[in-house]
Amino acid sequence: xxxxxxxxxxxxxxxxxxxxxxxxxxxxxxxxxxxxxxxxxxxxxxxxxxxxxxxxxxxxxxxxxxxxxxxxxxxxxxxxxxxxxxxxxxxxxxxxxxxxxxxxxxxxxxxxxxxxxxxxxxxxxxxxxxxxxxxxxxxxxxxxxxxxxxxxxxxxxxxxxxxxxxxxxxxxxxxxxxxxxxxxxxxxxxxxxxxxxxxxxxxxxxxxxxxxxxxxxxxxxxxxxxxxxxxxxxxxxxxxxxxxxxxxxxxxxxxxxxxxxxxxxxxxxxxxxxxxxxxxxxxxxxxxxxxxxxxxxxxxxxxxxxxxxxxxxxxxxxxxxxxxxxxxxxxxxxxxxxxxxxxxxxxxxxxxxxxxxxxxxxxxxxxxxxxxxxxxxxxxxxxxxxxxxxxxxxxxxxxxxxxxxxxxxxxxxxxxxxxxxxxxxxxxxxxxxxxxxxxxxxxxxxxxxxxxxxxxxxxxxxxxxxxxxxxxxxxxxxxxxxxxxxxxxxxxxxxxxxxxxxxxxxxxxxxxxxxxxxxxxxxxxxxxxxxxxxxxxxxxxxxxxxxxxxxxxxxxxxxxxxxxxxxxxxxxxxxxxxxxxxxxxxxxxxxxxxxxxxxxxxxxxxxxxxxxxxxxxxxxxxxxxxxxxxxxxxxxxxxxxxxxxxxxxxxxxxxxxxxxxxxxxxxxxxxxxxxxxxxxxxxxxxxxxxxxxxxxxxxxxxxxxxxxxxxxxxxxxxxxxxxxxxxxxxxxxxxxxxxxxxxxxxxxxxxxxxxxxxxxxxxxxxxxxxxxxxxxxxxxxxxxxxxxxxxxxxxxxxxxxxxxxxxxxxxxxxxxxxxxxxxxxxxxx
Amino acid sequence: xxxxxxxxxxxxxxxxxxxxxxxxxxxxxxxxxxxxxxxxxxxxxxxxxxxxxxxxxxxxxxxxxxxxxxxxxxxxxxxxxxxxxxxxxxxxxxxxxxxxxxxxxxxxxxxxxxxxxxxxxxxxxxxxxxxxxxxxxxxxxxxxxxxxxxxxxxxx
Numbered sequence: 001x002x003x004x005x006x007x008x009x010x011x012x013x014x015x016x017x018x019x020x021x022x023x024x025x026x027x028x029x030x031x032x033x034x035x036x037x038x039x040x041x042x043x044x045x046x047x048x049x050x051x052x053x054x055x056x057x058x059x060x061x062x063x064x065x066x067x068x069x070x071x072x073x074x075x076x077x078x079x080x081x082x083x084x085x086x087x088x089x090x091x092x093x094x095x096x097x098x099x100x101x102x103x104x105x106x107x108x109x110x111x112x113x114x115x116x117x118x119x120x121x122x123x124x125x126x127x128x129x130x131x132x133x134x135x136x137x138x139x140x141x142x143x144x145x146x147x148x149x150x151x152x153x154x155x156x157x158x159x160x161x162x163x164x165x166x167x168x169x170x171x172x173x174x175x176x177x178x179x180x181x182x183x184x185x186x187x188x189x190x191x192x193x194x195x196x197x198x199x200x201x202x203x204x205x206x207x208x209x210x211x212x213x214x215x216x217x218x219x220x221x222x223x224x225x226x227x228x229x230x231x232x233x234x235x236x237x238x239x240x241x242x243x244x245x246x247x248x249x250x251x252x253x254x255x256x257x258x259x260x261x262x263x264x265x266x267x268x269x270x271x272x273x274x275x276x277x278x279x280x281x282x283x284x285x286x287x288x289x290x291x292x293x294x295x296x297x298x299x300x301x302x303x304x305x306x307x308x309x310x311x312x313x314x315x316x317x318x319x320x321x322x323x324x325x326x327x328x329x330x331x332x333x334x335x336x337x338x339x340x341x342x343x344x345x346x347x348x349x350x351x352x353x354x355x356x357x358x359x360x361x362x363x364x365x366x367x368x369x370x371x372x373x374x375x376x377x378x379x380x381x382x383x384x385x386x387x388x389x390x391x392x393x394x395x396x397x398x399x400x401x402x403x404x405x406x407x408x409x410x411x412x413x414x415x416x417x418x419x420x421x422x423x424x425x426x427x428x429x430x431x432x433x434x435x436x437x438x439x440x441x442x443x444x445x446x447x448x449x450x451x452x453x454x455x456x457x458x459x460x461x462x463x464x465x466x467x468x469x470x471x472x473x474x475x476x477x478x479x480x481x482x483x484x485x486x487x488x489x490x491x492x493x494x495x496x497x498x499x500x501x502x503x504x505x506x507x508x509x510x511x512x513x514x515x516x517x518x519x520x521x522x523x524x525x526x527x528x529x530x531x532x533x534x535x536x537x538x539x540x541x542x543x544x545x546x547x548x549x550x551x552x553x554x555x556x557x558x559x560x561x562x563x564x565x566x567x568x569x570x571x572x573x574x575x576x577x578x579x580x581x582x583x584x585x586x587x588x589x590x591x592x593x594x595x596x597x598x599x600x601x602x603x604x605x606x607x608x609x610x611x612x613x614x615x616x617x618x619x620x621x622x623x624x625x626x627x628x629x630x631x632x633x634x635x636x637x638x639x640x641x642x643x644x645x646x647x648x649x650x651x652x653x654x655x656x657x658x659x660x661x662x663x664x665x666x667x668x669x670x671x672x673x674x675x676x677x678x679x680x681x682x683x684x685x686x687x688x689x690x691x692x693x694x695x696x697x698x699x700x701x702x703x704x705x706x707x708x709x710x711x712x713x714x715x716x717x718x719x720x721x722x723x724x725x726x727x728x729x730x731x732x733x734x735x736x737x738x739x740x741x742x743x744x745x746x747x748x749x750x751x752x753x754x755x756x757x758x759x760x761x762x763x764x765x766x767x768x769x770x771x772x773x774x775x776x777x778x779x780x781x782x783x784x785x786x787x788x789x790x791x792x793x794x795x796x797x798x799x800x801x802x803x804x805x806x807x808x809x810x811x812x813x814x815x816x817x818x819x820x821x822x823x824x825x826x827x828x829x
Numbered sequence: 830x831x832x833x834x835x836x837x838x839x840x841x842x843x844x845x846x847x848x849x850x851x852x853x854x855x856x857x858x859x860x861x862x863x864x865x866x867x868x869x870x871x872x873x874x875x876x877x878x879x880x881x882x883x884x885x886x887x888x889x890x891x892x893x894x895x896x897x898x899x900x901x902x903x904x905x906x907x908x909x910x911x912x913x914x915x916x917x918x919x920x921x922x923x924x925x926x927x928x929x930x931x932x933x934x935x936x937x938x939x940x941x942x943x944x945x946x947x948x949x950x951x952x953x954x955x956x957x958x959x960x961x962x963x964x965x966x967x968x969x970x971x972x973x974x975x976x977x978x979x980x981x982x983x984x985x
Contacts (some may be wrong), residue, residue: 009937051940058845058939060860080975087943094853117971127952153967156958160951167953194958201955204830254960257914264831264918264959267911271830315910319830322908350878355909386877768885770904796885 005051012059029056036069043081046073050088057091067092067099074106079118082110086121090128100131104138111141116154119145123157127164135165139172146180152192155184159198163205170209173222176202178231185238193255193265196242200268206232207275211282213803213822225283233287236276240291240298243269247302247316258310267319270302274323281327282820296329303336308343314352318344318359325363328762328807334367342374350386357381357392364399365773366760372400379412383419390416391427398434399775403442410435410453417460428464432457436472441777447480451489454515459496462511467561470514475629477519487526490519494527494539498547507554514565517551520544521569522625525576545573545582552589560598567593567601571608575619587612715778715787717749724823729753729810730782732821736800739827744800746792746825752782755811761790762805769796769829800825830908831915833954834886834901835862836946838935841895843867846935847942851954862901870897880909891916895932915956919949922961926968944968 008028015021032049035041041049050073053066070092073085093099103125110122123145126138142165145158166172181199185191210224222228246266255262273295280288302320307313317340323329324337341363344356357378364371378400381393394416401409413431420428435457444450454473458465465473480486493516497505505512524544548566555562570586577583590612593605611622721733733749750759759780765771774791782788794800805820838847845867850859866883870890873881881888883901889912890899898916902909920930922945927934935942948964951957958964 006937013936054940058847060845060863078978079971080978083944083971083975084940087940087947090947091849091943094850115974117967117974120967124947124952130952160953160957164952192963193960194963197955197957197959201951201953254962257918262959263911263914264956267908268830268955311910312914315908315914318910319908350876351880351910351913354878354880388878388881767903767905770885 003048005048005055008052009055012055025056025059025061028052029061032056033065036066043076043078047081047084050084054088054091063092067097068102071099071102071106074103074110079115082118083121086125090125093129097129100129100134103129104134107134107138108141111138111145116151119154120157123154123161127161130161130164130168132169135168135172139165139169139175143175143177143180146184150187150190152190152195155190156192156194156198159195159202163198163201166202167205167208173206173209173228176206178228178234181235185235193262196265197268200265200272203232203235203272204268204275207272207279210279211275225285229279229283229285230287233276233280233285233291236273236288236291236294239269239273240294243273244298244301247305257312259307260310260312260316263312263315266302266316270299270316270319270323274326277327292329296333299324299329300333300336303333303340308340311349311352314344314349318352318355321359325359325366328366328760331367334363335370338363338367338370338374342377345374345377345381350384350389353381353384353389354392357389357396361392361396361399361772364396365775366762368400368402368775371396372402372405375400375405375409379409382412382416387424387427390424391430394427394430398438401438401442402775406438406442406444407449410438414453414456414460417457420461425464428461429466429469432461432465432469436469436476439476447482448485448488451477451480451485452492455489455492458509458512458515459505462505462509462513465511467514470511473511473515474518477515478522478626479628483523483526486519486523487530490516490523490527491539493519494544494547498538498543510559510562513551513555513562517548517562517565517569520548521565521572524573528576541577541579541582545577545585548573549585549589552592560601563593563601564604567604567608571612572623574612575616575623715749715789717751717787721747721749725804725819725821727819729808729817729819730756730806732804732806734802734823734825736825736827739800739825739829742795742797742829744794744825744827744829746794746800746802748790748792748804750776750782750788750790750806752784752786752788754784755782757781757809757812759788759806759808762807763792764803764805765794765796766798766801768798769794769800794829797829800827800829830906831911831955832903832906833912833915833950834903835859835954836950837863837866837899839867839870839897839899840932841871841897843871846896846932847939849943849946849950851950851952866899870899879913889913889916893920896935915950918956918959918961919946922949922964925961926965941968944971 011024011028012021015024032052035045035049036053046069050066050070053063053070057063066088070085070088073081074089076082076085089103107122107126110118111126113119113122123142126134126142139162142158142162145154146162149155149158162176166176181202184195184199206228210229243266246261246269250256250259250261252261255265257263260266276288277292277295279285280292299320303317306316306320308317321337321340324333328334338360341356341360344352347353360371360374360378378393378396381389382397384390384393394413397409397413413435417428417431435453439450454476458473477486477489480489493512497512497516527539528541548570552563552566555566567590570589573586574583577586587609590605590608593601594609596602596605611619614622717733718735721735723731724734725732730753731751733751735747735749737745737747739745748761750756750761757780759776759782761773761776763771763773772793772795774793777789777791779788792802802823802825803820804823805818807816807818809815810817832851834852835848835850837845837849840846845863848863854862862883866888869881869883870888873890875892879889879891881890882904885904887902887904887907887909888899889902889909890897891913892898898920900912900916902912923930923935923942926941926945927938945964945968948967949956949958
């Protein structure tokens with residue numbers, strides 16, 4: 001084994017097996033450790049060993065034993081040692097290390113080093129390794145360079161370093177002097193792009209301190225608005241001019257990126273300016289806000305003049321759009337922003353599509369109609385080859401969905417579903433979940449069409465739908481008002497199933513089968529009694545009975561869930577069919593499971609058999625068509641009901657209860673809202689209760705659907721909602737519906753005290769969390785004492801905190817009223 | 830704007846060629862990121878977009894020849910399109926420095942790559958210098974100073 005770094009790397013690369021590689025690394029690691037301990041090791045050897053140590057670092061090996069040695073290298077007079085020493089220190093140490101105190105002196109010395117590169121190394125490393133203590137101790141030295149140096153290279157480094165130090169220890173704001181920056185900006189010869197980047201960084205650090213609510217109280221004796229922000233605002237004009245020049249001219253080839261002049265600096269400047277106005281609005285500082293119109297004009301010019309065909313130009317446009325929406329600038333700008341994003345969707349580049357869809361999703365609550373206008377492009381992205389683009393397009397499609405585009409969008413979604421396969425299972429499940437929610441929250445006049453949608457869904461992606469969602473679909477079918485619509489639905493199901501048995505629906509399509517079996521049990525008498533039945537050749541008592549028998553044979557060993565459904569349907573058919581032969585066949589089906597090894601099936605079979613032999617008049621009562629299911633009250637009363645419900649406790653009594661007193665059972669059936677229709681019968685007999693219930697509960701807690709519209713448009717304030725904001729114009733309440741496994745679901749209720757129109761809400765969450773904001777329901781206009789609701793989904797980690805900003809027009813007045821408040825929940829994600 | 834959380838260079842075989850962290854994280858977190866991201870990104874198809882979501886942040890990556898450049902960015906703050914430009918700038922700069930850079934150059938001269946990176950990207954992960962020539966100028970001056978040191982030592 002050679003002794004140079006090169007041969008070490010070669011040896012590691014040449015290792016034939018993982019074990020060989022491990023052996024080489026362990027051996028070399030031990031060798032480095034011994035060598036570094038030797039105080040008389042010549043510098044050159046020492047360097048080689050530190051370099052090897054860095055290679056170990058890249059490989060992910062332990063390197064702690066070399067930390068002190070790297071620091072010692074910095075003290076050397078030789079530049080080559082110093083450079084390597086600093087490199088090693090920045091890689092091997094981090095901000096939390098105790099060893100950093102060892103560095104203080106060396107850094108201090110090097111910050112005054114006659115060689116500017118030694119100074120620059122010290123500045124860079126101080127930036128990387130700045131603990132609050134180091135920041136306090138060394139800031140004056142860094143400031144000294146900012147004040148006195150005329151070398152752009154050093155200035156740039158010092159500014160970057162100072163930016164980091166200020167963010168580490170905010171009390172440094174007291175010393176920070178904005179005039180140093182003004183002086184640099186006024187000296188054209190030293191104001192290179194690098195220096196400007198450094199200045200944007202220092203301004204960002206200072207502004208971010210103003211933006212952090214925890215620094216809001218001036219307990220440090222700093223009056224941020226007056227002492228910091230207002231002198232800072234003197235730079236605004238200068239920034240506007242510089243940014244404008246950068247954007248319109250491109251004369252320096254060194255900064256050119258695909259024909260755009262320094263997109264890096266342009267983006268940093270836009271971002272910095274955005275921070276200015278964010279802080280300005282927070283503190284209501286006119287020093288800053290007076291320039292808002294200028295900023296809007298500038299952004300408009302950038303948005304119109306920047307070349308949008310290249311990635312570098314798109315980066316600037318994207319930054320502009322982000323600024324527009326995070327400041328919620330005027331409506332023409334917002335519309336311009338949306339159309340820029342829409343243009344991104346047309347191109348071939350998937351990255352621009354990605355950022356566009358992502359951003360559009362965030363701005364839907366601010367500019368819903370403008371986003372809806374670009375529905376075609378969004379739908380187009382549903383057909384993209386890239387699954388992450390499809391996912392984003394899907395989310396956005398549901399976000400812009402409303403009554404006006406419901407039919408068109410769902411058509412697009414059907415086209416989308418038709419093309420999905422196993423790989424995009426997540427997308428399919430997402431679509432189905434949201435489709436069900438959509439039909440819960442939106443009233444559709446043409447229910448026939450609605451059922452056709454589900455027919456299509458079942459046909460296309462039935463195998464991917466889980467049982468829980470099938471229950472939801474059955475509820476929707478059951479709640480359809482017109483019997484004829486249900487009849488039509490069943491007819492279509494049957495025609496497809498019976499007619500093209502060979503090619504129509506595969507045996508894996510459990511979703512389709514379950515729905516079909518359930519519908520046969522519920523509606524087949526309606527279908528058979530229909531005199532105009534033109535498909536009598538295909539659909540008749542025998543064909544249905546035989547089909548049920550075929551299914552039973554098909555799934556008898558593979559899927560007991562389906563068999564359960566078949567048994568119930570067979571029982572129900574016993575009062576719906578006329579032919580004694582068919583009825584006997586059905587009885588045989590039920591009897592067939594009397595000694596099944598599946599306990600559940602066995603019980604069901606035996607109980608059903610007893611019921612089967614009851615007189616028709618008795619059976620009719622028991623087997624009556626399912627009542628309509630209300631989902632409204634389910635949330636609030638859910639808990640109470642689970643504990644109170646007698647069904648789960650006294651299964652045996654219930655059967656007799658049921659048979660004796662049908663009024664009582666009716667009552668149970670009617671109040672027991674949150675159980676799927678098929679389960680209801682099972683429940684009445686007291687089976688499966690325990691397994692079913694937690695499943696449904698689980699679903700309700702994790703739901704991401706808005707609360708189903710109760711009585712169309714009147715939102716009712718739930719009793720557990722806590723008041724989080726109270727002002728002259730409105731009250732805001734919040735309920736935390738769920739918070740687990742990194743996902744919280746919150747609902748905000750806005751109760752108007754007088755007429756509020758065009759309500760816009762902006763919410764912010766801590767950095768580690770992601771927020772998805774739902775639309776306002778029922779509308780953004782609230783009459784006095786009415787309530788409007790918005791759902792929020794927060795994913796991520798950390799404490800649940802919200803900052804909410806509200807823009808609205810009060811009593812029809814043309815001017816916008818702003819309100820802002822923070823709320824902390826007691827929950828941590 | 831750009832504010833990288835980390836930069837990792839990974840070969841097509843999944844070997845780490847370089848890594849640099851710009852935010853303080855525990856060793857465990859770092860190891861987890863490297864371990865989880867590498868297979869995910871290697872499995873991505875060429876036409877897919879270069880941005881993925883990982884844990885609480887986003888990851889922008891780009892493949893150049895046999896190397897994947899993987900960058901963690903801050904959601905909502907970072908401009909993903911600009912991040913791609915930063916990666917490209919970095920590659921271009923290395924290309925000029927090494928003269929048609931290849932994976933082997935990076936493997937054997939990783940300390941030079943760090944030198945270039947530290948001139949380009951500052952301590953908080955934002956871009957420090959947008960002029961490629963400026964970056965290369967200072968790196969080469971420091972290189973010369975190093976060899977002068979050696980020369981002086983030989984002479985003395």
